[in-house]
Amino acid sequence: MLSGFSACPGLFYPTPAQDGTLSRIRIPGGSLNSRQLCAIAQIAHQCGGGYADVTNRANLQIREIHQDIDAGVMKRLQDLGLGSSNPAVDHIRNIMTSPTAGIDSQELIDTHPFVQGWENYIATHPELSGLSAKFSVCFDGGGIVSVCDRLNDITFAAVLIAGKVYFRLYLSVGAKGEPPSDTGILLLPKQCLPVLATLANVYLEHTDITSRRKLRFRELLNALGCDNYLQQVQQHLPFSLFVNQQYPNITSKVSTNNYRHIGIHPQRQPSLYYIGVVLPLGRLETRQMKGLADLAKKYGSDTIRLTPWQNLLITDIPQQWVADVVSELADLGLDSSPKNINSALVACSGKKGCAASATDTKSHALGLTEYLKTRVALDRPVNIHVSGCAKSCAQHSKSDIALLGISWEENNRTTEGYHIYVGNGDCNQKFGREIYQSVAVAELPTLLEQMLKVYKIQRINSSESFGEFANRYAIAQLKHLFASSWQRSGSGAGGRGR
Ligand code: SF4
Structure with a gap:
């Protein structure tokens, strides 16, 4: 295990807390399969407090760890695709997207490929270990379950203009806690990752990567000025960032989620449903994790999606099995009603x-x-x-x-x-x-x-x-x-x- 490298917890960066050590496992886009969930449940059972918490970036966090998670277990998790394949960049914040990406009936574009593309880029570019651990990125596909209101350093939000999908670029600038600011820049989908990589590289050019306390992206943007920063990004790109600025009024939907994903919902795929499951305070006992993994495998597509609202979805359930899943969720002590006070x-x-x-x-x-x-x-x-x-x-x-x-x-x-x-x-x-x-x-x-x-x-x-x-x-x-x-x-x- 690496330690003392980052102030933020990660799989390879356990962090002391009052109730024991805390380990946070990055789940890009919040999406994981039953084998991955079972592996995390096993660690939580053997080394931690017998539970895991879903965080507000759709990570899973194991608490009350009182013994080291050995290198063999780490390797097994990596082999299962958990944590980053490169420990040096595992502390970087989880990549956020809508938990309904690819199944949302109103989305403009499925953002999973962007999440995976950026995750692969991070894993293969060790120089990004110099980024602030709080460097946060979000892709919003313009669907019903929006993540545009979540605070991220960099947000790409899909918009539709004359029948064509673009991503509008929002950056965190100004006072702490302010919503991301609209840069007015519209990007073609294929331009998003090059722009993101360049935004990160310009950050590194201006940062002392040996410093333990690295500037937040917002702080650097404030210091350099947003326009100046974007001009520096432009100098490294083979296309113009500013070519589509004639659409100032076409911004992403300013919608808050309001927990619309909780409950039973039809997917864009005919006859398939997803169920948004309530997790009181985001907590999952290990027996529930194993039960959910079984349900996802038996009735769905073996996919569990964690949400930034600290709950989860089971997806791709054929209509005829929905009632069975709800009943088996109840057996696990879980419920999917939006009326639940939790x-x-x-x-x-x-x-x-x-x-x-x-x-x-x-x-x-x-x-x-x-x-x-x-x-x-x-x-x-x-x-x-x-x-x-x-x-x-x-x-x-x-x-x-x-x-x-x-x-x-x-x-x-x-x-x-x-x-x-x-x-x-x-x-x-x-x-x-x-x-x-x-x-x-x-x-x-x-x-x-x-x-x-x-x-x-x-x-x-x-x-x-x-x-x-x-x-x-x-x-x-x-x-x-x-x-x-x-x-x-x-x-x-x-x-x-x-
Ligand atoms: S908000 Fe809660 S967890 Fe965060 S620093 Fe304050 S007390 Fe600690």
Whole structure:
């Protein structure tokens, strides 16, 4: 195993955490087969905590590793196509694409070949080990399940112009957390990988690759200026980057996923379906991993697709087997209903896995949904994001409801709680608009219950998300709406600064 090489975990770069060592396995595009999933399950069982977590880049992460994963096991994983074939570049961020690439009924282009092409390029160009470990790339095919709202350094988003598919180039520039910026550049599909390779090479030209703390791509772009950077890229290319800039209004769909992939959905291939499976907090026990691998092999095309929303799809299921798969999922303790309160619940590692966390996010998130699941009947996913600090590792985009962990001293005791945010804020309001401060963990369940119940009564219609509902009101109005029913419920006496 390599160590001390990268601040970011990888298969070859185990990272210490409070609950043991953490190993992250890159799954380009999130797509893996049953043998690969079983191999990871075996490692999680033998060396780790008996589970794996799907991350927000559709990696799989094994935690609580208390013994070294030996070189033979690593080699077996590589032979199965897991991790990078070149350990020197294994720390680079996983390549993101829509989990429904190739099966999405509305997509403009299947992005899998681009993911594989870039993965192969990385593996065969060891000089890319000089990239920041956070160098992140995304391909969006313009389908229903969009990944355009995910934060990436470089996004290629498919658009249709006069019957022809192009990729619009978006780059991460400006303040941290800002959505990628539209460069106005339209590329033919065959131009994407050469442009990507050149964007990476220009980064390397300006970076001290021996430095442990490498500049983020965004930081370099800010320092050099985006136009200047693109001019330098242009000098290395045999075609013009700027030839198609006469289409400023044809941008990629600005859509958020809203967990539309959860549940049973027809594919673009006639009579085939995919099932989006809910994973509470992205966690899979090893027995579930093996069961899912069996299901994918028995009923589907032996493919499991992990999503950046920390859940997964089983694909290519013939219509007549869909009910059987749903039933066998239930036997594994899994469910595919968008009404499941866990369907859009996200939490970072929290206190057990991260020293920076003020709270035990995962336990609190699970306790919250355990309470809510029998009290609030949802008919669409509500994205609740629980974060142990402002870094917001688990989800970089805005959620419907965000809980930011804090702790304070009260009566000689440390109390854990959360600031609560709703909907969209401006770019300086990373978590949305703050509605409550310092709500103790014990008070969260009843407060969230009332917020969700009020949302269900007051929303315009059932397709309005919680975030959209919240955005229609000033914070004072929302507080008034929630308070009247919260206080009626007998809670609401505690909290600080509310
Ligand atoms: S958001 Fe903060 S507390 Fe949570 S894992 Fe990231 S750094 Fe740790």
